[in-house]
Amino acid sequence: MKVEEPKPSWGGPWTERKLNAFSKYVRAYLKIMNRNPHRQTVYFDGFAGSGDRGGTAKGNELLLKLDIKEEEERVYEGAAERVIRLQKPFEFDFYYFIDKEERHLKQLKVRLLSIPEGVEKKDRLVFRSGDCNTELIKLAEAFSRKHLAVLAFLDPFGMQIGWNAIQKLKGTRTDLWVLVPTGVIVNRLLDRKGELKSIKKLESFFGLSEKEIREHFYPPSSQGVLFEGQYAGRPKVPDPIAKIAALYVERLGQVWNHVTNPPLVLENRIGSPLFHFVFASNNANALKIAQDIIKNVWPCLNPVLNGQK
Secondary structure: OOOOOOOOOOOOHHHHHHHHHHHHHHHHHHHHHOOOOOOEEEEEEOOOOOOOOOOOOOOOHHHHHOOOOHHHHOOOOOOHHHHHHOOOOOOOOEEEEEEOOHHHHHHHHHHHOOOHHHHHOHHHEEEEEOOHHHHHHHHHHHOOOOOEEEEEEEOOOOOOOOHHHHHOOOOOOEEEEEEEOHHHHHHHHOOOOOOOOOHHHHHHHHOOOHHHHHHHHOOOOOOOEEEOOEEEOOOOOOOHHHHHHHHHHHHHOOOOOEEOOOOEEEEOOOOOEEEEEEEEEOOHHHHHHHHHHHHHOOOOOOOOOOOOO
């Protein structure tokens, strides 16, 4: 199936819930962090893109095989404009925008520099074309040399974030918001028959072995028999999407001291979970702020200002 690319848009209500939650946290984060002038604050957007849906499903063999629907794909949206439009005292010292597609970064740069706030911050904007995992590792290494405080926004449509990069952030002053494709992709790779044709992708995503993944999602049953390493007769766990989210939260809890549990659920129009938006931090107060936001977040009809001025 070929996924057509519609004109750029801010997406549906699920996108608004995600961006509204994140925007609220950005303001709270900067209000606190800017009280410490000796620490540099960094905004890190690992999948900044161009702000439209180009380059998400199109050209992605895995997503095409999974028959991704348009309403599912529309959840992929950037937050760059919202963050850039914030004015003092709600500003970062530096803004890093990462994307694998250089053309998307060029489009993003043009768009951000077309607004007054972007022009004011142009000397603090960094655009890097490359893999998010590589840039996350570089970010982790930078902590040993500078007094950094980072707010990372990882908003991939797929499973591009490898666990190897995530675990490198252990012990750093990084607050993380990450979009986990629990229902839209991961659950589909955990097929009912347990064939796990994309097991390498699942292993990289969770940072677990095939055996550990099978034990989580295909537990032993009274009828299950193990033959020469094959998990025969083992049914998939009930409510697998919730269990995918719970496992990822558990994994993040081995890197950060505090993780939202439950995270924010993003659903499609019929109420089926597409993604879980998870927050992680080493600061207990940050967790409380994120949890309060998740409990009270509502879609915002103004995708630009979000009531921020």
